[in-house]
Amino acid sequence: xxxxxxxxxxxxxxxxxxxxxxxxxxxxxxxxxxxxxxxxxxxxxxxxxxxxxxxxxxxxxxxxxxxxxxxxxxxxxxxxxxxxxxxxxxxxxxxxxxxxxxxxxxxxxxxxxxxxxxxxxxxxxxxxxxxxxxxxxxxxxxxxxxxxxxxxxxxxxxxxxxxxxxxxxxxxxxxxxxxxxxxxxxxxxxxxxx
Numbered sequence: 001x002x003x004x005x006x007x008x009x010x011x012x013x014x015x016x017x018x019x020x021x022x023x024x025x026x027x028x029x030x031x032x033x034x035x036x037x038x039x040x041x042x043x044x045x046x047x048x049x050x051x052x053x054x055x056x057x058x059x060x061x062x063x064x065x066x067x068x069x070x071x072x073x074x075x076x077x078x079x080x081x082x083x084x085x086x087x088x089x090x091x092x093x094x095x096x097x098x099x100x101x102x103x104x105x106x107x108x109x110x111x112x113x114x115x116x117x118x119x120x121x122x123x124x125x126x127x128x129x130x131x132x133x134x135x136x137x138x139x140x141x142x143x144x145x146x147x148x149x150x151x152x153x154x155x156x157x158x159x160x161x162x163x164x165x166x167x168x169x170x171x172x173x174x175x176x177x178x179x180x181x182x183x184x185x186x187x188x189x190x191x192x193x194x
Contacts, residue, residue: 007182008178008179008181008182009043011182011185011186012036012039012040012043012178012181012182012185013040015036015185016036016037016039016040018036019033019036019037032188035181039178039181042174042177042178043178046171046174049167049170049171050171052167053164053167056160056163056164060157060160063153063156063157067149067150067153070146070149071146074142074146077142078139081135081139085132085135088128088131092124092125092128095124096121
């Protein structure tokens with residue numbers, strides 16, 4: 001099929017050059033000559049359309065790469081946040097064990113220290129709880145933002161796919177027309193040879 005297309009293109013190119021030489025010589029153009037010039041313009045447009053499709057494919061690839069990079073960055077941030085939460089949890093656990101041991105060892109001072117330690121533990125728990133809530137909110141905000149961005153990108157990809165489908169339909173129609181023209185040109189050449 002590629003050979004037929006190449007032959008058709010070469011035949012059309014020769015025909016256009018022939019018509020252009022007629023124009024240079026000041027000869028009158030026939031309807032077929034005008035049609036050949038028009039077909040030459042269509043072939044040029046087809047090449048521009050193919051170049052645009054290639055450019056759009058490259059743009060889609062770059063967008064997909066950016067999405068992958070954002071997902072990797074967010075995953076790394078979430079992992080880091082989880083590590084911090086685990087470390088904070090481990091520290092709280094160690095602190096609680098230490099306090100329990102000290103309470104057992106210093107049973108005589110337990111009543112004096114209970115109020116102080118309870119207040120400190122409450123502050124630590126409140127602070128950690130607030131930090132965890134803030135971190136969860138940030139994660140939720142990031143997830144919403146990423147979801148919105150992915151949704152927007154998917155819409156763009158769908159629109160682009162529709163445009164490509166429409167362009168492919170137009171290319172198919174032009175290719176059919178070119179094949180019909182090729183047949184006409186071959187018949188014209190055969191007629192002139194006879």
